[in-house]
Amino acid sequence: MTPSHQHEFSRLDTFTDPAAFAFEQSKLASIWTFLGLASDLPNDNDWFRTSLASRSVFVQRFGKQLRAFENVCAHRSFPLRNADKGNGPVVCGFHHWQYDREGRAVGIPQCRQLFGKTPHELNARLTEVEIALCGDFIFGRFRGLGTSETLEQYLAEGFPILEAMSGGQSKRRSIKKISESQLEVLPSDQSRRLSHRCRPSRHARQAGIPEARKMSYFRFGPHSAYFTTPDRTALETMATECRAGEWRSADFRLFQMFPNFIVAHFMVDHGFWYVVVLQHVAEGPDRTTMRSWFYPAPFPADRSPLKRWTMRLTELVRPHLVGLALRHVQRQDHAVCENHQTVAHQMPGKRRAGAFEERAVWFEEAYREAMARGEALA
Ligand code: FES
Incomplete structure (x- = not known):
C-alpha cells in the first residue's frame, strides 16, 4: 500500500487488515x-x-x-x-x-x-x-x-517532566517488569485505553480518582495529560519545577505520549507515590505486547510522622503489594482488550465510545497527522 492509497483505509481497518496495519506502522x-x-x-x-x-x-x-x-x-x-x-x-x-x-x-x-x-x-x-x-x-x-x-522538541513540555519522572540514570531504583504478555488488542488504540482510564471505571473508583470538574486535561503537540487537580496551569508549573528539581509528589498525573507510551504518577499509600511506565508494542493487526515497569516516584512527598517512623518496615512489603495491585488492574485491561478485539472486524466505519471523549479525539487528530506526514518507511 502506498501513500496515495491512504484514503482507502480507516484506522479501524488497521485492527483487522494486515496491509492497512503495515502502512500505519511504516508511517x-x-x-x-x-x-x-x-x-x-x-x-x-x-x-x-x-x-x-x-x-x-x-x-x-x-x-x-x-x-x-x-x-x-x-x-x-x-x-x-x-x-x-x-x-x-x-x-x-x-x-x-x-x-x-x-x-x-x-x-x-x-x-x-x-x-x-x-x-x-x-x-x-x-x-x-x-x-x-x-x-x-x-x-x-x-x-x-x-x-x-x-x-526534546517532540516531547515539548513533557520532556523535563518525563526526564524527572524517569529518575535519571544515576539513581538506584527498583524497576520491575510487570508483564510482557501477548495480548489480542487493538494496536495503537490508545483512545480505547484512554476511555478505559478516563471514565469512572472500577479502577478509578478504587484509585479514588475524583469527578471530571476536579481534573485538568492538557494537550501538548501530539501528546496529552490529565491531572487530578483543577489547576489549569499545572502542566506548565510542573515542567518549570521539574526543570528546577523542585517538584513534589502531590496528585495523580498521567502522560500519554504519542504513539504508544504512558507514564503515570500515582499514590499507593498516604505519602507514598509510584511511577508506572507502560509501553504498548504493536506486533500485528490483532496482537500487542505490553511492557511495564514501576518504581517509587523520584520526588519528595509529605508524610506523617507515623508514616516516616514505620517506613523502614512498610517498605519491605509495599513494592510487592503495588506489583500485585498493578497486575490486577492490567488483567482487567487485558480482558477488555481481548473482548474488544473479538468485535473489531464488525466495526469498520463505526465510532466507539472513545471517539466522543476529548482526549481520544486529540489522539485521533495526532494519528491522522502522523498518517498524512512524511514518507512511509519500507
Ligand atoms: S545471515 Fe547473518 S551471517 Fe549470514
Whole structure:
C-alpha cells in the first residue's frame, strides 16, 4: 500500500487488515518512540530487544554509548538477537558475521574467498535506529524524511517532566517488569485505553480518582495529560519545577505520549507515590505486547510522622503489594482488550465510545497527522 492509497483505509481497518496495519506502522517508524530503559543496560555489551513500528530492533551498550539497530543481519537477514535481553558482541548466529558499534560488518569469515573483498571494502552495515535519551527513557526512530525534530522538541513540555519522572540514570531504583504478555488488542488504540482510564471505571473508583470538574486535561503537540487537580496551569508549573528539581509528589498525573507510551504518577499509600511506565508494542493487526515497569516516584512527598517512623518496615512489603495491585488492574485491561478485539472486524466505519471523549479525539487528530506526514518507511 502506498501513500496515495491512504484514503482507502480507516484506522479501524488497521485492527483487522494486515496491509492497512503495515502502512500505519511504516508511517509511525520515523516518529520518536519509547524503546526501553537505559538502566536496563548497566554493563558493556548489555542489550535488549524490542520493536519499533513492528520491526524488531535491539539497543546495546558499547562502553558509555548506547546504539540501536534493526535486528536483521546484513548478510541474509537472520535475526541477530533471539532473546529479550542478554550480553555480548554483535555476532550473527547463522554465518558468524561480527558487527562493531557503528553497525559495520568487521568480521566476516572467509570474506575474500567468498566475496573477493575485505570486510572494509564490502562495507556491509546494519540499519541503524536513531536514539535519544530523556533521562532514563530511551526513544528511537528510523531515519526518514521529516525527521529533523529533536526528541526534546517532540516531547515539548513533557520532556523535563518525563526526564524527572524517569529518575535519571544515576539513581538506584527498583524497576520491575510487570508483564510482557501477548495480548489480542487493538494496536495503537490508545483512545480505547484512554476511555478505559478516563471514565469512572472500577479502577478509578478504587484509585479514588475524583469527578471530571476536579481534573485538568492538557494537550501538548501530539501528546496529552490529565491531572487530578483543577489547576489549569499545572502542566506548565510542573515542567518549570521539574526543570528546577523542585517538584513534589502531590496528585495523580498521567502522560500519554504519542504513539504508544504512558507514564503515570500515582499514590499507593498516604505519602507514598509510584511511577508506572507502560509501553504498548504493536506486533500485528490483532496482537500487542505490553511492557511495564514501576518504581517509587523520584520526588519528595509529605508524610506523617507515623508514616516516616514505620517506613523502614512498610517498605519491605509495599513494592510487592503495588506489583500485585498493578497486575490486577492490567488483567482487567487485558480482558477488555481481548473482548474488544473479538468485535473489531464488525466495526469498520463505526465510532466507539472513545471517539466522543476529548482526549481520544486529540489522539485521533495526532494519528491522522502522523498518517498524512512524511514518507512511509519500507
Ligand atoms: S545471515 Fe547473518 S551471517 Fe549470514
